[in-house]
Amino acid sequence: MTNASLNTGGEAPKRSLRAQDALTKRRNAAERRFKAYGMAAIAVGLFFLAVLAVSIVRSGAPAFTRTVVEVELTVSPADIDAAESQLFKTKAYQDLFVAALDRQLTNNGVEVAFDPKAIERLLGKVGSTMREFYQANPAKVGKPVKFELAAASRVDRYLNGELTRDAIQDSRFMMKTDLDLVDVMVDTGVMKSSFNWTFITGADSGVDNPGGAGIGASVVGSFFMMLVVLVLSLPIGVAASIYLEEFAPQNRFTDLIEVNISNLAAVPSIVFGILGLAVFIQFMHLPQSAPLVGGLVLTLMTLPTIIISTRASLKAVPPSIRDAALGVGASKMQSVFHHVLPLAMPGILTGTIIGLAQALGETAPLLLIGMVGFVARGYPDGVVSGFVDPNSAMPAQIYTWAARADASFYEKAWGGIIVLLAFLLTMNIIAIILRRRFERRW
Amino acid sequence: MDQKDIKFRCHGVQVYYGDTHAIKDVDVDIEDKTVTAFIGPSGCGKSTFLRCLNRMNDTIASCRVEGDIRLDDEDIYHRDVDPVQLRAKVGMVFQKPNPFPKSIYDNVAYGPKIHGLAKNKAGLDEIVEKSLRRAALWDEVKDRLDTPGTGLSGGQQQRLCIARAVATEPEVLLMDEPCSALDPIATAQVEELIDELKQRFSVVIVTHSMQQAARVSQKTAFFHLGNLVEYDDTNSIFTNPQDPRTESYITGRIG
Ligand SMILES: Nc1ncnc2c1ncn2[C@@H]1O[C@H](COP(=O)(O)OP(=O)(O)OP(=O)(O)O)[C@@H](O)[C@H]1O
Ligand SMILES: [Mg+2]
Secondary structure (H helix, E strand, C coil), rough: CCCHHHHHHHHHHCCCCCCCCHHHHHHHHHHHHHHHHHHHHHHHHHHHHHHHHHHHHHHHHHEEEECCCEEEEEECCHHHHHHHHCCCCHHHHHHHHHHHHHHHHHHHCCCCCHHHHHHHHCCCCCHHHHHHHHHHHHHHHEEEEEEECCHHHHHHHCCCCCCEEECCCCCCCCCCCCCHHHHHHCEEECCEEEECCHHHHHHCCCCHHHCCCCCCHHHHHHHHHHHHHHHHHHHHHHHHHHHHHHHHCCHHHHHHHHHHHHCCCCCHHEEEHHHHHHHHHHHHCCCCCHHHHHHHHHHHHHEEEEHHHHHHHCCCCHHHHHHHHHCCCCCCCHHHHHHHHHHHHHHHHHHHHHHHHHHHHHCHHHHCCCCCCCHHCCCCHHHHHHHCCCCCHHHHHHHHHHCCCCCCCHHHHHCCCCCCCHHHHHHHHHHHHHHHHHHHHH | CCCCCCCEEEEEEEEEEHHHHHHHHEEEEEECEEEEEEEEECCCCHHHHHHHHHHHHHHHHCCEEHHHHEEECCCCCCCCCCCHHHHHHEEEECCCCCCCCEHHHHHHHHHHHHHHCCCHHHHHHHHHHHHHHHCCCCHHHHHCCCHHHHHHHHHHHHHHHHEEEEECCCCEEEEECCCCCCHHHHHHHHHHHHHHCCCCCEEEEEEHHHHHHHCCCCCCEECCCEEEEEEEEEEHHHHHHCCHHHHHHCCCCCC
């Protein structure tokens, strides 16, 4: 009788392992669908990333080049004396330049009638540039010198097709006829495009001089700010997390702290900005527009992020490691610093870099404490000055440019974004290298 | 039979995990230079009781220990006792192998290092080699001391943990199922080590193997549902159990 009842289970027809039954089919289909969703999501993500990258590069690339006129000329001591004896000295220098330019064009077989005003419109105050140069380098008098003068931003935009001849209205900035001269100079190779170092190394310029605007000073501002954020938020954040996670008793009070930290992470950054304005500038009288204050504000903003991610990575360390350390007679602190923290380090670094990246891109709080773009007028002279002298930061600088009326600043804003992303990438790469280091120690 | 000193004197020990009463009023005296085996069905509280002896239960927030546990006549739960100092004296091998994610060498050297047991590198090397030999692991790992301890097999990891525990020269060694992942040869080696350790120390071992308890221990305690049912010489427990529950457990009828 037992035999019979046992066998009922075996009565079902034997089926090959190679034929899928209905349940397996359904499960496999679900798995395939899930994979397809995943791949679709990634594809969409990649598509938008590509669109973003292309549009940033397309719009920002012009910021890295500029149009220059290269003219070689020799100024004799007699020329200098003659020019200095005149009432309009810079005008005399400009005449020397125009003569040299004329010669260069004639050598190339082109004859043009110059309107000296056109040179001023196209190339700016050529005369004073030359005069300053010779006063600074008297040794160059009488020797051939190659002057490379940046053309007005309208010329850039005319050459890359953004500005057409028809769109130009005759004004003190540019006449339609100036474009003939531009065309000639381009044809003869006197005018050409070159890499715009000023954009990388320079500081912000006035609203009427987009050609002279550079992001360098605000890169330095951002750098000092990130230094403040890193030096303050990493140790404070990690120490706070270790205390909360490993040492603090579990009670109402620590629960309250925990909830508050989570909430702080969600507070809009502009709130931190106004807090910084009230506390650091109005109450503590720290200097306005200083990267130090910017760094302090961004530290407040970054701390919750670092604390949350550090606590998560401390929690992820298996408790058996702590038991093992305590079991051989290590103190709590030894177990944390010798065993738990090294294992949590990759996670802590990831959190830190996310926090820093957020801080690097933050604009709103900086505007409130006066780190607007146009204060970035020069480089700090020295480390202390780097922290306390008025400066801007990259995102604030980009914002300032984007808000300016002159359309030439628009491409500067895009170019600034490229520099900002490059800065971010460098930071991430350093973090990844550090993380590899720690991971290799198992 | 000669009378031995009492190492641990436990009286009226109660352990609670929150509302769960895991150890109920246990009295037990653990002798010095003796191997004591804790046996009993799974979940009866052997590990819990063992962890009371070096205050590892302090690390579990919900765990509460009551009663009196004395090591060499000092209350180990006294306010002035530093559990860290206690754990240096009372070493432990855990039920699940838990090597540090560091090199084999560092695993063993860590305890001696933080306790300042070696004066120099050579001294430390010596301790590491001796400990690994005692744990019957030396021959397998002597050529790869700088590879991660977590890369060893389960049984090797457990022996590494044993080496780590003996490296600090504890006065009492608590072993929670040290041989559950070991093959018969390694088991024999660990049992040999236990035998050697008992010349100087007191060893408490939790085991699910009756044969092992009978082979290595002089005293056996049988736990059941948080109660200490019977505690006597190993011989008497296995040949002449007083309690019917003990008898049915060792003959394989409950568990
Ligand atoms: N961390 C903990 N929190 C809550 N309850 C626990 C905890 N650890 C153990 N317990 C409970 O205490 C009782 C005893 O557990 P213990 O680990 O001491 O059993 P054991 O005798 O060692 O079992 P095994 O032979 O399976 O290892 C069990 O009922 C268990 O559920
Ligand atoms: Mg156990």
